[in-house]
Amino acid sequence: MTHFSQNLPKLSRRSLLGGVLGVTAATAFPSRQGHAGEALASTGEKILLSDGDLMDLEKSISGPVILPSSLIYDEVRRLWNPAIDHQPALIAQCNTLEDIQAAFQFARNHNILTAIRCGGHNYDGLGMADGGMTIDLSPFRGVEVDETNKVAYVKGGSILRNLDEATIPLGVVTTAGVVSHTGVGGLATGIGQGRLARSFGYTIDNVRGVKVLTPDGRHLRADATQNSDLYWGVRGGGGNFGIVTEFEIQLYDFDPTVTSISYTFPVSKAADVYKTLFELGEVVPNAMSLSGGVRTSGSGETTCSLGGNYAGPMAEAQKILDPYIKKLGDPLRTRMNEVDYLWLQGIADGDLLAKSATYYQSGFFNHVDEKIAEEVADYATKNTFPGSQVQFGHQAGKMSTMARDATAFPHRDTVFQFTTDVHWADRRDGPANRKFADDTWAAIRPMGSGGFYVNLAVDPSEADVREAYAENYDRLVEVKDKYDPDNFMRLNVNIKPSGAM
Numbered sequence: 326m327t328h329f330s331q332n333l334p335k336l337s338r339r340s341l342l343g344g345v346l347g348v349t350a351a352t353a354f355p356s357r358q359g360h361a362g363e364a365l366a367s368t369g370e371k372i373l374l375s376d377g378d379l380m381d382l383e384k385s386i387s388g389p390v391i392l393p394s395s396l397i398y399d400e401v402r403r404l405w406n407p408a409i410d411h412q413p414a415l416i417a418q419c420n421t422l423e424d425i426q427a428a429f430q431f432a433r434n435h436n437i438l439t440a441i442r443c444g445g446h447n448y449d450g451l452g453m454a455d456g457g458m459t460i461d462l463s464p465f466r467g468v469e470v471d472e473t474n475k476v477a478y479v480k481g482g483s484i485l486r487n488l489d490e491a492t493i494p495l496g497v498v499t500t501a502g503v504v505s506h507t508g509v510g511g512l513a514t515g516i517g518q519g520r521l522a523r524s525f526g527y528t529i530d531n532v533r534g535v536k537v538l539t540p541d542g543r544h545l546r547a548d549a550t551q552n553s554d555l556y557w558g559v560r561g562g563g564g565n566f567g568i569v570t571e572f573e574i575q576l577y578d579f580d581p582t583v584t585s586i587s588y589t590f591p592v593s594k595a596a597d598v599y600k601t602l603f604e605l606g607e608v609v610p611n612a613m614s615l616s617g618g619v620r621t622s623g624s625g626e627t628t629c630s631l632g633g634n635y636a637g638p639m640a641e642a643q644k645i646l647d648p649y650i651k652k653l654g655d656p657l658r659t660r661m662n663e664v665d666y667l668w669l670q671g672i673a674d675g676d677l678l679a680k681s682a683t684y685y686q687s688g689f690f691n692h693v694d695e696k697i698a699e700e701v702a703d704y705a706t707k708n709t710f711p712g713s714q715v716q717f718g719h720q721a722g723k724m725s726t727m728a729r730d731a732t733a734f735p736h737r738d739t740v741f742q743f744t745t746d747v748h749w750a751d752r753r754d755g756p757a758n759r760k761f762a763d764d765t766w767a768a769i770r771p772m773g774s775g776g777f778y779v780n781l782a783v784d785p786s787e788a789d790v791r792e793a794y795a796e797n798y799d800r801l802v803e804v805k806d807k808y809d810p811d812n813f814m815r816l817n818v819n820i821k822p823s824g825a826m
């Protein structure tokens with residue numbers, strides 16, 4: 326299991342050989358992509374940054390400014406998904422709020438195409454600007470817990486492990502994702518699905534307030550009473566409106582001993598496994614979170630599985646599941662045990678930086694039935710690409726209790742989310758893998774209820790973005806018009822302001 330330190334040491338300009346402006350750009354700015362000092366403007370044209378400009382930036386922040394000539398450039402620009410090879414003109418690593426403010430001001434003054442990097446886990450590489458500037462929040466991590474009021478104050482560059490490590494040992498928890506090195510910044514502005522979402526809702530449902538640096542340089546508190554339009558938009562609208570420097574997240578009392586569940590069946594049972602999952606979806610308590618589908622292992626074994634977790638004792642989980650599992654016949658493998666939730670939150674971590682490229686297709690279903698189970702099984706069992714999956718994850722529970730317009734995320738009637746993900750280590754295998762995911766999703770999509778989770782999207786069209794936000798789209802445009810009318814924040818699942826061409 327990978328462990329991450331909650332309070333990373335502050336990065337110092339002086340501690341990084343060759344990555345500092347003083348060593349490199351004072352003589353030249355030898356970008357791999359172009360000429361000295363060249364960067365992309367947010368509007369797409371090339372701009373030139375002088376050595377003096379870059380030195381000013383270097384002087385204004387405590388972290389390093391990393392240029393393409395730096396020895397650590399390739400390491401720092403690397404994102405979780407190795408399919409992404411974005412080459413920024415500069416990366417400003419920010420230790421403090423003042424650093425973020427100064428870097429953002431610089432980016433605005435020069436109108437540079439700008440990405441905000443938190444955990445760097447976005448599948449589409451939105452956390453690293455290709456040719457532009459990246460404001461790297463990853464050194465800006467930390468969580469403070471107010472146990473009395475059950476609130477966590479989370480810095481905008483934190484990862485999920487920071488949040489879990491600060492809360493779970495105190496007997497409190499919130500709901501976030503299933504891989505501990507995912508960034509809070511991207512996840513908690515998307516929706517934030519995780520093991521406890523059926524009990525406590527999406528992460529956005531538990532964001533009680535945020536502090537946001539808006540492109541006009543203001544640092545605003547947004548919650549239900551102040552700047553409530555911004556608060557509404559940030560919960561689901563991603564990084565469209567500014568940089569979230571702090572999330573205030575609701576916590577709950579929690580017994581960290583939970584039951585982890587996994588059954589593996591022969592692939593011939595795929596349709597029955599989907600049907601069983603759908604049946605279980607109607608009866609399980611909110612404390613149980615299940616998903617299931619067809620998966621091909623790295624070694625090429627295709628099986629189907631049903632698994633998840635239950636926030637309660639194993640005997641209770643068995644009592645709920647046994648009658649359904651018996652009908653499916655003997656599993657190839659069964660694993661059910663009581664585990665520590667903090668440990669469970671790291672179980673799917675894999676490598677900090679994935680070795681295989683990843684591509685997703687996904688969508689929501691507000692209705693599932695036997696016909697869907699059979700058709701999906703038909704596609705899923707054609708899947709023999711190592712690492713790939715065709716899955717349904719149970720939603721509903723507390724996630725469905727908010728109104729469609731309570732946050733930017735509208736698909737509150739979802740009962741299951743469909744996902745198919747493919748992975749390849751050899752770039753020559755990319756097209757075939759992507760085609761499998763695209764073809765599968767094209768066949769399954771008409772059975773769904775429309776919309777998808779924006780954080781799983783890869784290069785969505787404008788029509789897709791409208792579909793993702795449905796009737797909330799127009800209100801998001803209003804918020805965008807108010808806080809980012811120039812669409813400076815565009816490296817995200819982009820809500821275009823009404824004045825955009």
Ligand SMILES: Cc1cc2nc3c(=O)[nH]c(=O)nc-3n(C[C@H](O)[C@H](O)[C@H](O)COP(=O)(O)OP(=O)(O)OC[C@H]3O[C@@H](n4cnc5c(N)ncnc54)[C@H](O)[C@@H]3O)c2cc1C
Binds near residue numbers: 481564
């Ligand atoms: C291994 C893995 C596991 C995952 N598991 C889950 C899961 O269990 N549940 C789930 O819901 N999702 C999950 N995801 C999807 C995840 O929510 C998205 O990939 C998300 O974009 C990751 O956020 P990040 O901060 O790591 O990304 P980054 O690449 O750093 O940033 C992604 C986007 O978020 C914006 N952003 C980041 N920080 C901020 C900030 N502070 N303020 C404003 N905007 C910001 C950026 O501008 C960018 O557009 C997973 C992804 C991976 C790769």
